Amino acid sequence: MTTSGPEHDTDETPDPDAAVPAHHGDPPAEQRAMARSAAVVDRSHRDVLAVAGDERLSWLHLLLTQHVSELPPDTGTEALVLDGQGRVLHHMAVASTGGTVYLDTESGEGAALLDYLRKMVFWSAVELRDATAELAVLSVVGPEVPAVLEKAGLPLPPAPHGVAGLEGGGFVRRTPWPGRDAVDVAVPRDAKDTWWSTLTAAGARAAGTMAFEALRVESRAPRLHRDTDERTIPHEVGWIGPAVHLTKGCYRGQETVARVANLGRPPRRQVLLHLDAGDEDLPRTGDPVHRGDRQVGRVGTVVQHHELGPVALALVKRSVPVDAELTAGLEERASPASIDPDSYEADPDRTPPGRAVRGQAARPGRRT
Structure with missing residues (x-):
């Protein structure tokens, strides 16, 4: 049995995974x-953009938070677009292969991202x-991924971010989450059902988004709009490193990224909550x-994990101690x-480097 997304989503907001199966009859077994x-x-509801042209990498480098100007061929990564604050x-998610950079993002987000990128082309030699x-x-997850890909006749790119064109x-594309081994297989849309049958015949169990989301939450990988809100900066959800390169500049919002990294700490942190709920x-x-x-x-993604039970990602104020007694949800829930x-990364004992420099500059009698 295949069940689509709305059955497992109790949020009043639209289910972002409604277009694909939530499960195939046994969510815990799928996990x-x-x-x-x-x-x-099946994650075929994700929007995919393609960027070609001789200046594709240098142009994207000016717009994205990740260092991509020298991204080697057949390599992937993650990246963000920020606002001015x-x-x-x-x-x-980014995949560079065959002279094209592919950007896949949340369902429904592609049009706005494409519109922004087109406005920034000017005279650059790029094609969008x-x-x-x-x-x-299609995403294949689990320790037996290498064997499944081999039986299916697909290449296994090197971990953690290798890409192989088909x-x-x-x-x-190899990915470091949501499980021990994971790959995204982007296939021609008209051949999706054929590839699904090939992968299941090669030993991959059919699973739905409920299982994928449960493992994503366990790995503490944030998801746009579920685990972020309109105030989220990258430092709060662990995107510094995976999606943000701290030593590159020249992108919108870079000043905030550098200031928080060098002068202070973000106001919130992402944690994993264990819920005592039915x-x-x-x-x-x-x-x-x-x-x-x-x-x-704020509560983010809420899941039933096959081992951890009910858990959720959440953004909490940085002042909340790790042993705090909390309540998540409203009224009957x-x-x-x-x-x-x-999941709680304690603040380092050292003073942030930028704040230390400012403190030295403020000392009376300091020579300049």
């Missing part, structure tokens, strides 16, 4: 397959197109997190919550 063997998930507007109708993304169009009363994305009577955070200590 276990991802964790212990291999499973394939350094807040996250777009997140994308919406490739969503051309390519469909004959006839598309690519295989299956039917889980908090929803966007619900508040309280410490006593005071709101201290309010749940006692505790922070997973492994």
